[in-house]
Amino acid sequence: MTTSDDAVAVLGVQAPPATRRASRWRLALPVGLLAVPMLAFLTYFFFYPALGLLLSSIQTQDSRGIIGRPFTLAHYARLVNVELYARVLWTTLRISIVTSVLATVLAYPVALVMVKSRPMVTRIITLIVIAPLIVSVVVRGYGWQLVLQNGPKGMLNWILMTLHIVDAPISVLYTEAAVVIGSLHVFYPMMVLPLASALGKIDPNLEDAARMLGAPWWKVFLRVTLPLSMPGFVAGFTLVFSLTAGSFVIPAILGGASAVMLGNLIEQQIFVVYDWPFGAAIAVVLVGLVLAVNGVSMWLLEGRRLRRAE
Amino acid sequence: MDERFSGFGAIILYTITAGMMLFILAPLLLVMAVSVSDSYFVTFPPQGFTLKWYAKVLQDRDFLEAMRLSILLALGTTAGSLLFGVPAAFALVRGRFFGLAAIKGFLLSPLIFPALVTGLALLQVLTKLGSQDARLNLLIGHVVVTSPYVIRTVVTSLQLVDENLEDAARTLGANRLTTFWRVTLPQIASGVAAGGLFAFMVSFDNYPVTMWLANSEYSPVPLVLMRQLVNVFDPSVPAMSTIIILMAMVGVLLLEKLVGLRRALAA
Numbered sequence: 001m002t003t004s005d006d007a008v009a010v011l012g013v014q015a016p017p018a019t020r021r022a023s024r025w026r027l028a029l030p031v032g033l034l035a036v037p038m039l040a041f042l043t044y045f046f047f048y049p050a051l052g053l054l055l056s057s058i059q060t061q062d063s064r065g066i067i068g069r070p071f072t073l074a075h076y077a078r079l080v081n082v083e084l085y086a087r088v089l090w091t092t093l094r095i096s097i098v099t100s101v102l103a104t105v106l107a108y109p110v111a112l113v114m115v116k117s118r119p120m121v122t123r124i125i126t127l128i129v130i131a132p133l134i135v136s137v138v139v140r141g142y143g144w145q146l147v148l149q150n151g152p153k154g155m156l157n158w159i160l161m162t163l164h165i166v167d168a169p170i171s172v173l174y175t176e177a178a179v180v181i182g183s184l185h186v187f188y189p190m191m192v193l194p195l196a197s198a199l200g201k202i203d204p205n206l207e208d209a210a211r212m213l214g215a216p217w218w219k220v221f222l223r224v225t226l227p228l229s230m231p232g233f234v235a236g237f238t239l240v241f242s243l244t245a246g247s248f249v250i251p252a253i254l255g256g257a258s259a260v261m262l263g264n265l266i267e268q269q270i271f272v273v274y275d276w277p278f279g280a281a282i283a284v285v286l287v288g289l290v291l292a293v294n295g296v297s298m299w300l301l302e303g304r305r306l307r308r309a310e
Numbered sequence: 311m312d313e314r315f316s317g318f319g320a321i322i323l324y325t326i327t328a329g330m331m332l333f334i335l336a337p338l339l340l341v342m343a344v345s346v347s348d349s350y351f352v353t354f355p356p357q358g359f360t361l362k363w364y365a366k367v368l369q370d371r372d373f374l375e376a377m378r379l380s381i382l383l384a385l386g387t388t389a390g391s392l393l394f395g396v397p398a399a400f401a402l403v404r405g406r407f408f409g410l411a412a413i414k415g416f417l418l419s420p421l422i423f424p425a426l427v428t429g430l431a432l433l434q435v436l437t438k439l440g441s442q443d444a445r446l447n448l449l450i451g452h453v454v455v456t457s458p459y460v461i462r463t464v465v466t467s468l469q470l471v472d473e474n475l476e477d478a479a480r481t482l483g484a485n486r487l488t489t490f491w492r493v494t495l496p497q498i499a500s501g502v503a504a505g506g507l508f509a510f511m512v513s514f515d516n517y518p519v520t521m522w523l524a525n526s527e528y529s530p531v532p533l534v535l536m537r538q539l540v541n542v543f544d545p546s547v548p549a550m551s552t553i554i555i556l557m558a559m560v561g562v563l564l565l566e567k568l569v570g571l572r573r574a575l576a577a
Contacts, residue, residue: 031400032407035398038394038398038417041394041457046432049428049435050427052431106326109322109330125331127562134565135555136532138517139338139555140337140338142535142551143337143338146352153354218319242424245424246427248518253536253539263426267521270430286424
């Protein structure tokens with residue numbers, strides 16, 4: 001009704017009699033134009049600023065703080081060559097990968113239970129998994145700070161010592177482990193949801209057939225369920241990795257000085273050091289990392305679809 | 311439970327699931343428990359019961375100002391992202407023009423872009439423009455990050471609209487606006503509402519964009535809370551956090567009522 005009609009109206013071709021009366025009242029504009037305000041807004045406040053940042057990252061800042069020529073790649077070289085900064089890059093990669101892998105391993109069982117249980121159980125699990133997603137990241141980071149608190153007054157230490165699992169309080173807060181725990185908590189739903197949706201699409205007859213032919217549960221999982229759930233896994237892994245790599249709040253609250261990530265380094269360069277080109281260069285590296293992972297994941301998913309089509 | 315799970319496999323599955331539920335809830339429940347603890351420092355296990363920290367928080371000028379700002383900002387963001395996002399969703403679903411897929415990708419791209427970088431890039435442009443008003447800057451930044459959510463939910467619900475009903479209305483002589491208002495909108499209302507609610511919640515909790523665009527005069531709730539974490543050690547911080555958790559729960563239940571949670575998020 002919409003576009004073909006619009007084309008008709010625009011080209012001045014005779015409209016079919018049934019719609020002629022209506023067409024008198026209607027603007028002869030293609031419906032696609034409705035996207036123009038949004039496009040203009042995002043071009044000006046998202047796309048253009050992103051390009052500006054990219055440009056700053058290869059420029060030089062003079063002593064008055066003005067950014068301009070000459071063009072240089074020195075900021076990128078500095079990120080890779082100065083050990084302090086290179087370590088932040090590696091920490092970010094390590095934390096993001098460990099978090100994504102842990103999220104995958106821990107999401108499969110929950111997603112399976114979510115998909116295959118009775119509706120009531122599914123509903124409760126869904127609610128518990130999703131609800132925290134909407135609670136502020138600052139609050140969740142704070143919650144983990146309370147749980148992991150170093151010293152005997154922290155919840156984890158209190159439990160471990162009461163159960164006599166350890167004799168002296170352990171120190172988890174302000175380590176990479178704490179950042180991984182916090183990131184896992186924050187981004188776990190992003191893994192469970194796509195996995196559950198992929199698992200829900202698997203024809204249960206396939207698994208039944210494998211079982212009837214005598215495959216034990218783990219073989220059914222490895223040979224049938226796992227391969228068929230790949231799209232959900234790829235989507236979830238990409239989301240968790242990207243979001244963890246770009247996080248600021250969780251490493252700031254739980255990592256302290258020993259687990260600084262790229263986001264924290266950017267903030268420090270802009271707000272403390274006022275080194276815009278270097279801050280911009282780190283931001284570009286972060287974006288590159290995230291886009292690369294997203295690109296690989298799209299390629300994997302597309303390739304799969306094409307292979308199926310053949 | 312279910313015949314599909316049995317034996318050793320089932321035990322592993324249910325143990326991990328139960329463990330993960332505990333893992334998800336533990337920090338939130340602890341925050342809530344500590345917020346009513348009758349001691350001057352946050353300790354475990356919480357002691358006694360008092361509501362005095364809530365009384366303190368509700369008299370805290372900084373917190374109340376931040377709350378007011380955050381709510382107004384979230385309302386403005388919701389309005390802005392609906393205003394831009396709903397027509398754009400229409401164009402994406404109903405339009406047949408060259409480069410449709412590319413434009414859709416572009417409109418949704420703020421979702422995969424690290425929000426921290428979105429905010430930083432915007433700060434640079436707004437500074438160059440001389441835009442000094444933090445409230446306006448925050449509004450712009452929040453609309454950038456929330457509008458893809460609106461577009462996504464509205465696109466999903468538009469795809470479910472029965473176009474025959476619109477054709478019928480038009481054939482019966484309704485003009486385009488009437489048709490939209492009386493036939494299309496009622497069908498996508500829950501999607502639009504969910505998108506708006508999403509925009510509100512994302513704006514209310516946003517940190518990575520907010521941290522660049524706020525200033526000392528206009529600081530939304532997440533920033534004030536972050537500052538308090540470092541400076542305040544009595545249970546008023548958990549009390550503030552609990553207020554935020556409860557507000558989020560109301561949002562979640564509303565969302566579940568409107569469209570169902572799984573659909574709203576996985577759209």
